[in-house]
Amino acid sequence: MKLSGGIEIGAPADQVWTLIIDPVSLSSCIPGVSHVRQIDERTFEGSITVSVGPVDGDFDFNSTLVRREFPDLEVRLEGIDSVTKSRLEATVVASLTSSDPSHTGLAYLATISVRGRLAILGEMILRATAGLIIAELTRCLQARLEGSGIGVGKTDGP
Amino acid sequence: MSIEGAFDLIVVGGGTAGCVVAARASEDPALRVLLVEAGPDPRPIPDIVADPKRQSELILKSPYVRMYDVAREDGSTFPLLSGRIMGGGSSINNLAVVRPMRRDFDAWTQFGGPVWSYDALLPLMRAIETDRDFGDSPIHGSAGPLQLHRSFKLDDPADPPVRALIEAALALGLPACPDLNVPEPYGICASPYNVENGRRQSTAVAYLDPARDRPNLTILSDTTAMRLVVNGTRVDGVELARATGPVVVRSASVVLAAGVFHSPQLLMLSGIGPSDELARHRIPVRHHLPGVGTNYQDHAVVYVTFQGTTDLREDYVIPKVRLIAKSDDTMDHPDLHVFMRPSIRMRGLPPMLPVSIHLLEHRSRGNVALQSANPTDLPVVDPALLSHPRDVRALVGGIAVASRLAAHPALAAFYGALLTPGSPDAWEEHVRTSYITYYHGVGTCRIGPAQDPGAVVDSGLRVHGMDNLWVADASVLPVIPHANTNLAAILVGEVAAQAIARA
Numbered sequence A: 001m002k003l004s005g006g007i008e009i010g011a012p013a014d015q016v017w018t019l020i021i022d023p024v025s026l027s028s029c030i031p032g033v034s035h036v037r038q039i040d041e042r043t044f045e046g047s048i049t050v051s052v053g054p055v056d057g058d059f060d061f062n063s064t065l066v067r068r069e070f071p072d073l074e075v076r077l078e079g080i081d082s083v084t085k086s087r088l089e090a091t092v093v094a095s096l097t098s099s100d101p102s103h104t105g106l107a108y109l110a111t112i113s114v115r116g117r118l119a120i121l122g123e124m125i126l127r128a129t130a131g132l133i134i135a136e137l138t139r140c141l142q143a144r145l146e147g148s149g150i151g152v153g154k155t156d157g158p
Numbered sequence B: 001m002s003i004e005g006a007f008d009l010i011v012v013g014g015g016t017a018g019c020v021v022a023a024r025a026s027e028d029p030a031l032r033v034l035l036v037e038a039g040p041d042p043r044p045i046p047d048i049v050a051d052p053k054r055q056s057e058l059i060l061k062s063p064y065v066r067m068y069d070v071a072r073e074d075g076s077t078f079p080l081l082s083g084r085i086m087g088g089g090s091s092i093n094n095l096a097v098v099r100p101m102r103r104d105f106d107a108w109t110q111f112g113g114p115v116w117s118y119d120a121l122l123p124l125m126r127a128i129e130t131d132r133d134f135g136d137s138p139i140h141g142s143a144g145p146l147q148l149h150r151s152f153k154l155d156d157p158a159d160p161p162v163r164a165l166i167e168a169a170l171a172l173g174l175p176a177c178p179d180l181n182v183p184e185p186y187g188i189c190a191s192p193y194n195v196e197n198g199r200r201q202s203t204a205v206a207y208l209d210p211a212r213d214r215p216n217l218t219i220l221s222d223t224t225a226m227r228l229v230v231n232g233t234r235v236d237g238v239e240l241a242r243a244t245g246p247v248v249v250r251s252a253s254v255v256l257a258a259g260v261f262h263s264p265q266l267l268m269l270s271g272i273g274p275s276d277e278l279a280r281h282r283i284p285v286r287h288h289l290p291g292v293g294t295n296y297q298d299h300a301v302v303y304v305t306f307q308g309t310t311d312l313r314e315d316y317v318i319p320k321v322r323l324i325a326k327s328d329d330t331m332d333h334p335d336l337h338v339f340m341r342p343s344i345r346m347r348g349l350p351p352m353l354p355v356s357i358h359l360l361e362h363r364s365r366g367n368v369a370l371q372s373a374n375p376t377d378l379p380v381v382d383p384a385l386l387s388h389p390r391d392v393r394a395l396v397g398g399i400a401v402a403s404r405l406a407a408h409p410a411l412a413a414f415y416g417a418l419l420t421p422g423s424p425d426a427w428e429e430h431v432r433t434s435y436i437t438y439y440h441g442v443g444t445c446r447i448g449p450a451q452d453p454g455a456v457v458d459s460g461l462r463v464h465g466m467d468n469l470w471v472a473d474a475s476v477l478p479v480i481p482h483a484n485t486n487l488a489a490i491l492v493g494e495v496a497a498q499a500i501a502r503a
């Protein structure tokens, strides 16, 4: 499954870059992510909790910065969910572009594969949540980088 | 458990239809019947299977579900599922009891003749069921093995979102449909389920359990049929793989009830099928039957998600109501099931409310092929869902139906904006790249007359060109019904039992 799109941020590319290559700061902008822990310069781990009707599941992941050459970033993520013990692997490629010094575009492409029983429901959940997650991520990045300060570090939704 | 000597009938596959055939055939004490099931036959039935409230767990965690990965046109994959346990699909499915529509019988009649018409099969449909709500009516039964009831009637008090859905549907001109097992159901319908005293009524429970003590019925679970022993136009027996090793069991007749994926696989492994496909796997051709494995049909499903204004916890497995709707108002019959689904919740986000849209037609045809000549390898399935543009359009039409409903003032207290897919421009792409299935595969050993090159079985379900071999499961249905398929598979089992008794 592939998810792609773009985010516009009213801040210079180097500031956006500094934030997105810092896993702890970036993950604080992604709803649902908790227990983020940096393991080394390129690796971090964390957890996402999702509930679907009566089923609550935790997804524990491990993430590696595979490529970090401004303006391109590639992150590989693998994890296992607590309900079906299925394996999810994802590669996210992000790239920054700036048309003027105070505006940055962030284009992303996520390629996700789910193995095991999680595939029965996982894709539906990913698609359902992706739009709101990206919207929240955008709001949070804009709030942090566009200087208003509103929403910095906040992951509680609207 | 003795499998010495010859049987009169071996039923391969103790799934939905196989349990029906074994139970009906063994009513004749003179017939020695063997039922062979690849999966286990756990007794007592574990709670995770029997308790409908544990359905999500059953599907997501239990060892009784088999997955067949298939690809969409864009290369992304999703799984088809089947049950691998006594009762087959009926032991793991979502328990909905839905009859094919009259038009489905009309379609089957084109292939199987008048014995497959609605009127010819109505007595059997009545004999299958004990409908606790409508049993005393000319179209329903009150003394059959399959117990069913609607846990909710349309005018019962209900949670506010369910009431609001009913109100919105009625306001949009959809009729109230208290019984969706009428010949032409349409509208906002109360959903019937095969649940009795909180326990699943699989065919292992409804049909097999009352027959288990018969001395003429032998049941072998955890036993996989590897191939048939074919001798000219006859099958002499079945080669079985048991924990203790391989064994050949002889029988006067054999019924394949291994389901839409495995009945064609077993035929091909035994040399009965398209000669080119058999040659590809160096399987000696016993009988060239080109239709085996072709004609696969299923129901495509898409999920759309609305922003929730509340945390809707409507039951995922047993939704109280379903919409039987038209994807296009100009159609003369409904082609969709639409369900409201429980919320998805994630910290930091408002609740998201999915709605699932199920297309009840399939214009293109897929197929089931062999992965190898090894019986333990799963077959390869190409469901070819949504390869016909009208099927895509119908699901796009379904998104419009769901959006109209969600936007109705009665539902505004629960459903906000459509989040996924957002704007109508994105709907077709969403349909093409995210569809899954209703798990209703049929058609890979379809009924038809001998001169029809795609036909595998005759109208009495006997394999063309073979004297003593039948197929009895959802694979024989030539056209997918506008309904969930478990009841159709039960009906096929009943028809097969009668046909074999007459043979």
Ligand SMILES: Cc1cc2nc3c(=O)[nH]c(=O)nc-3n(C[C@H](O)[C@H](O)[C@H](O)COP(=O)(O)OP(=O)(O)OC[C@H]3O[C@@H](n4cnc5c(N)ncnc54)[C@H](O)[C@@H]3O)c2cc1C
Pocket (backbone or CB within 6 Å): B012, B013, B014, B015, B016, B017, B018, B036, B037, B038, B039, B059, B081, B082, B083, B084, B085, B086, B087, B088, B089, B090, B092, B093, B094, B095, B096, B097, B098, B223, B224, B225, B226, B257, B258, B259, B260, B262, B263, B266, B438, B439, B440, B441, B472, B473, B474, B475, B484, B485, B486, B487, B489
């Ligand atoms: C997740 C899911 C949900 C569903 N929900 C519903 C629903 O709510 N309502 C509804 O009407 N329909 C539903 N269906 C569809 C319905 O259950 C199936 O159409 C029906 O069970 C098909 O019956 P069958 O007899 O054709 O095959 P099956 O029930 O699949 O039986 C085939 C049996 O053969 C066995 N077998 C296979 N190969 C071999 C072999 N080589 N040797 C021995 N045994 C073998 C299998 O283990 C299995 O038990 C659902 C299906 C699934 C998978």
